Amino acid sequence: MNKMRSLITGGAGFIGSHLVDKLLSKGHQVRIYDNLSSGKEEFLHHHGENIELVVGDLLDLERLTAAMQDIDMVWHLAANPDIRLGTRVTDTDLRQGTVATYNVVEAMRLSGVKNIAFASSSVVYGEAKVMPTPEDYAPLFPISLYGASKLAGEALLTSWVGTFGLKCWIFRFANIVGARGTHGVIFDFIHKLKADPKRLEVLGNGRQEKSYMEVEDCAMAMIHIVEGQDEDINCFNLGSGDTCSVRRIAEIVVEESGLQNVSIEYTGGDRGWAGDVPKAMLAVDRLLATGFNPSFDSEASIRHTVRRLIEEIGL
Amino acid sequence: MNKMRSLITGGAGFIGSHLVDKLLSKGHQVRIYDNLSSGKEEFLHHHGENIELVVGDLLDLERLTAAMQDIDMVWHLAANPDIRLGTRVTDTDLRQGTVATYNVVEAMRLSGVKNIAFASSSVVYGEAKVMPTPEDYAPLFPISLYGASKLAGEALLTSWVGTFGLKCWIFRFANIVGARGTHGVIFDFIHKLKADPKRLEVLGNGRQEKSYMEVEDCAMAMIHIVEGQDEDINCFNLGSGDTCSVRRIAEIVVEESGLQNVSIEYTGGDRGWAGDVPKAMLAVDRLLATGFNPSFDSEASIRHTVRRLIEEIGL
Numbered sequence: 001m002n003k004m005r006s007l008i009t010g011g012a013g014f015i016g017s018h019l020v021d022k023l024l025s026k027g028h029q030v031r032i033y034d035n036l037s038s039g040k041e042e043f044l045h046h047h048g049e050n051i052e053l054v055v056g057d058l059l060d061l062e063r064l065t066a067a068m069q070d071i072d073m074v075w076h077l078a079a080n081p082d083i084r085l086g087t088r089v090t091d092t093d094l095r096q097g098t099v100a101t102y103n104v105v106e107a108m109r110l111s112g113v114k115n116i117a118f119a120s121s122s123v124v125y126g127e128a129k130v131m132p133t134p135e136d137y138a139p140l141f142p143i144s145l146y147g148a149s150k151l152a153g154e155a156l157l158t159s160w161v162g163t164f165g166l167k168c169w170i171f172r173f174a175n176i177v178g179a180r181g182t183h184g185v186i187f188d189f190i191h192k193l194k195a196d197p198k199r200l201e202v203l204g205n206g207r208q209e210k211s212y213m214e215v216e217d218c219a220m221a222m223i224h225i226v227e228g229q230d231e232d233i234n235c236f237n238l239g240s241g242d243t244c245s246v247r248r249i250a251e252i253v254v255e256e257s258g259l260q261n262v263s264i265e266y267t268g269g270d271r272g273w274a275g276d277v278p279k280a281m282l283a284v285d286r287l288l289a290t291g292f293n294p295s296f297d298s299e300a301s302i303r304h305t306v307r308r309l310i311e312e313i314g315l
Numbered sequence: 316m317n318k319m320r321s322l323i324t325g326g327a328g329f330i331g332s333h334l335v336d337k338l339l340s341k342g343h344q345v346r347i348y349d350n351l352s353s354g355k356e357e358f359l360h361h362h363g364e365n366i367e368l369v370v371g372d373l374l375d376l377e378r379l380t381a382a383m384q385d386i387d388m389v390w391h392l393a394a395n396p397d398i399r400l401g402t403r404v405t406d407t408d409l410r411q412g413t414v415a416t417y418n419v420v421e422a423m424r425l426s427g428v429k430n431i432a433f434a435s436s437s438v439v440y441g442e443a444k445v446m447p448t449p450e451d452y453a454p455l456f457p458i459s460l461y462g463a464s465k466l467a468g469e470a471l472l473t474s475w476v477g478t479f480g481l482k483c484w485i486f487r488f489a490n491i492v493g494a495r496g497t498h499g500v501i502f503d504f505i506h507k508l509k510a511d512p513k514r515l516e517v518l519g520n521g522r523q524e525k526s527y528m529e530v531e532d533c534a535m536a537m538i539h540i541v542e543g544q545d546e547d548i549n550c551f552n553l554g555s556g557d558t559c560s561v562r563r564i565a566e567i568v569v570e571e572s573g574l575q576n577v578s579i580e581y582t583g584g585d586r587g588w589a590g591d592v593p594k595a596m597l598a599v600d601r602l603l604a605t606g607f608n609p610s611f612d613s614e615a616s617i618r619h620t621v622r623r624l625i626e627e628i629g630l
Contacts, residue, residue, distance in 0.1 A: 087478055090424070094417050098467060102409050109405070126473060138453035141548055142470050143477020152413060152467035155457050158441060162458020163402055163590040233456055275478040 005029045007071045007113075009058060009104060010078030011051075012039030014180050015119065015173075018219040019075060024050060026223065033058070033067050038081050043180050058100035061107060068111035075222070076104050077119040079149070081183045084273050086145030097149025098156070105160040117169040117226055120154050122211065122237065122282050123147035124172060132283035135172070135235050144275035154235075161232050169226050174239030174282050177301055178215030179308040185246060186305050189253040190313050193262065197315075200254065200264045203272035206247035210280045211239035214301040217294040224292045236290075239282035244298040246272075252299070256306045257315050320344045322386045322428075324373060324419060325393030326366075327354030329495050330434065330488075333534040334390060339365060341538065348373070348382050353396050358495050373415035376422060383426035390537070391419050392434040394464070396498045399588050401460030412464025413471070420475040432484040432541055435469050437526065437552065437595050438462035439487060447598035450487070450550050459590035469550075476547050484541050489554030489597050492616050493530030494623040500561060501620050504568040505628050508577065512630075515569065515579045518587035521562035525595045526554035529616040532609040539607045551605075554597035559613040561587075567614075571621045572630050 006023055010016040011032030016039065023030050024047060032044065035057040044051060056063040058078055068074070080096040101118070108116060125133050126141040142148050160166040181187050192200055213221075221238050229236075247264075254262045271278045296304055321338055325331040326347030331354065338345050339362060347359065350372040359366060371378040373393055383389070395411040416433070423431060440448050441456040457463050475481040496502050507515055528536075536553050544551075562579075569577045586593045599609075611619055 086474075090421055091417070094414070098413060099409070102406070106405055124470075126477065136453040138451040138455065139550060140453065140455055140470070141473035141476075141550075143474055145471075145474045145478060148467070148470035148474035151470040152463070155439075155455070155463035155466040156460075158456035159401075159458055159460045159463035159590065161456075162441065163460060235454060235456075275474065 003027055003029070004072045005070055006073050006075055007031045007033055007067060008075045008077060009033045010039060012036060012041060012043055012053065013077065014081070014182055015176055015215055015218060016077040017043035017180060018178070018215045019077065019222065020044065020047070020051060022219045022223055031067065031071065033064065034078065038182055058103050059095065061103045064103055065107040065110050068107050068113050071113050073115040074104060074108060074113060075117045076101065079119065080146065083144055083146040087274055090145060093145040093149035097146065098152040101153035101156050105156055105166065108166065109160065109164050114165065115167050116157060117171065117222055118153060118157055120170050120172045121147065121150045122172050122174055122239065122280050123277060124151045124154065127277055131279070131281040132241070133281065134283040135237055135286060143277065158233055167232055168234065169229065170233065170235040171222055172235070172237045173218065174211035174213045176215050176218045177212050177305040179312065181305065181309055185249055186253065186302065186309055189250060190309050190315065193253065193257055193259060194313065194315055197259050198262060200250055200262055202246060202250050202264060202266045204246065204267060204269050206250060206266050207245060208271060208276065208278050209243045209245040211243050211282045212298040212301045213239050213294060214296040214304055217296060221287060221292050225290055228290055236286050237282040237284055238287060239284050240294045240297045240301060241284040242298045243281045244302050248299065249302050252303050253306050256303065256310060318342055318344070319387045320385055321388050321390055322346045322348055322382060323390045323392060324348045325354060327351060327356060327358055327368065328392065329396065329497050330491055330530055330533060331392040332358035332495060333493065333530045334392065334537065335359065335362070335366060337534045337538055346382065346386065348379065349393065353497055373418050374410065376418045379418055380422040380425050383422050383428050386428050388430040389419060389423060389428060390432045391416065394434065395461065398459055398461040402589055405460060408460040408464035412461065413467040416468035416471050420471055420481065423481065424475065424479050429480065430482050431472060432486065432537060433468060433472055435485050435487045436462065436465045437487050437489055437554065437597050438592060439466045439469065442592055446594070446596040447556070448596065449598040450552055450601060458592065473548055482547055483549065484544065485548065485550040486537055487552045488533065489526035489528045491530050491533045492527050492620040494627065496620065496624055500564055501568065501617065501624055504565060505624050505630065508568065508572055508574060509628065509630055512574050513577060515565055515577055517561060517565050517579060517581045519561065519582060519584050521565060521581050522560060523586060523591065523593050524558045524560040526558050526597045527613040527616045528554050528609060529611040529619055532611060536602060536607050540605055543605055551601050552597040552599055553602060554599050555609045555612045555616060556599040557613045558596045559617050563614065564617055567618050568621050571618065571625060
């Protein structure tokens with residue numbers, strides 16, 4: 001891949017900031033567009049003057065369009081990171097997901113930018129009847145509002161491909177975990193143990209089981225695929241090909257915490273909340289066929305992440 | 316099906332007004348929610364006092380929620396009917412499709428209505444590689460902005476099913492044609508011949524080929540499936556199982572017009588406009604398996620419609 005000028009939406013966030021690290025290490029120029037609602041400037045401090053940060057909201061189409069100036073490629077990662085929030089506030093994913101993604105592709109059209117990589121999610125598969133679930137699985141019936149916004153985002157991209165000549169890379173992420181994580185089950189467990197070192201409450205029966213991918217693997221896989229795959233629409237699952245249960249995650253967190261006599265308690269039920277997919281396992285044959293090999297499987301991703309987040313959060 | 320109190324969005328429109336006819340003829344109560352942007356009160360006049368018409372916009376969530384009072388079932392048919400418009404005004408389908416559908420399911424949540432039928436479209440399949448295209452075809456990469464809004468709408472419905480306990484019937488329509496049509500290729504051809512009886516310009520090479528369904532068949536099929544199918548998510552292609560080419564439609568329009576020596580001229584290219592799907596053929600095995608049989612195949616639907624629209628438009 002020639003040196004690119006990239007715009008990364010959500011580039012100050014968890015996955016975005018790792019993508020920024022990797023793009024810079026390959027010599028690309030990076031501009032970040034982030035409203036710092038869940039992203040943090042400290043995730044970028046180590047780059048000093050080597051990056052450009054535009055603090056702006058995706059719902060500000062004018063500012064976003066201006067930020068597209070001289071850009072070769074957009075990496076659209078910004079989104080509401082809290083899937084569960086949709087059960088309480090129903091327009092979050094519509095606005096920060098669907099409408100925001102509309103603004104991204106519209107700003108690209110207005111400024112002539114042609115290439116976009118998009119952080120979609122395996123939750124577009126809903127409760128899939130085929131596992132491991134391949135990219136051409138159907139029907140696509142997401143059960144969370146977050147999942148609906150990701151499928152809507154994919155459709156906006158492909159319609160801009162078909163109507164306005166965009167080229168897109170759609171990445172359906174497994175659960176991405178790693179350093180700088182600000183949400184998710186590992187993050188929650190560590191905070192719970194910090195508040196009460198004797199007791200760890202787990203939502204559901206702990207048998208929920210999902211594919212995990214370490215965040216640096218994820219960022220490298222995205223770049224690897226954009227470099228090597230050149231269809232008008234390129235759609236890839238990004239995961240590690242196996243799964244880890246919530247029960248196992250709880251055990252690993254307790255092991256790595258060094259705490260003794262922690263009681264792990266389950267609230268019961270087959271899922272953590274309405275809209276939570278109890279089991280997800282991604283087929284990653286297409287990813288592996290590109291020559292990419294993740295460094296970590298699901299359980300190793302979890303353990304690596306637990307160690308990093310215990311360092312960051314403290315226990 | 317017990318007698319229902321139905322709310323029909325877009326009930327004054329082309330398909331909606333036929334659905335109103337059929338629901339009333341089965342003894343159901345009908346309330347219509349329509350902003351009359353493309354719907355027409357004259358499509359409902361024959362019902363006199365037997366219907367209730369609320370003139371309102373789907374973007375007015377408060378008014379929409381109030382209109383859900385005492386409703387058992389929503390039939391959500393309102394949408395921008397002009398697919399091609401997305402190539403010029405890019406936020407039409409986002410607002411009148413995706414955001415409007417969000418408002419519909421949100422108003423249902425707020426008022427406790429649990430059942431919804433949704434007019435989706437075969438354009439969610441994009442340029443499908445399998446024909447006839449079944450309901451579980453993937454990947455779903457719509458190429459028009461209208462198609463993106465329909466897929467986004469489906470995903471909103473399924474996420475409300477998974478998160479808030481809705482039940483939904485998703486209908487992926489073929490090209491629906493018939494009396495009261497206000498858009499589409501037949502409507503356009505008749506208007507063109509009215510303006511110039513010697514020459515008929517066809518966008519593209521005329522080899523575009525799609526499934527057509529007659530609008531009364533469509534309305535009856537929707538009711539038939541809602542009556543008989545009871546999953547949480549029920550997804551059906553609605554079409555007639557074959558196709559008709561644009562070239563053949565042009566010939567039928569000219570035949571039925573009674574005009575002599577009409578020159579049919581093609582602008583060339585494999586599609587009418589960017590985002591137009593050149594070929595679409597729906598698998599209707601699931602529909603037929605419910606015991607429903609369309610009265611017309613694609614070509615008969617076209618000829619029937621040409622006759623009705625020539626009466627309505629005049630030539």
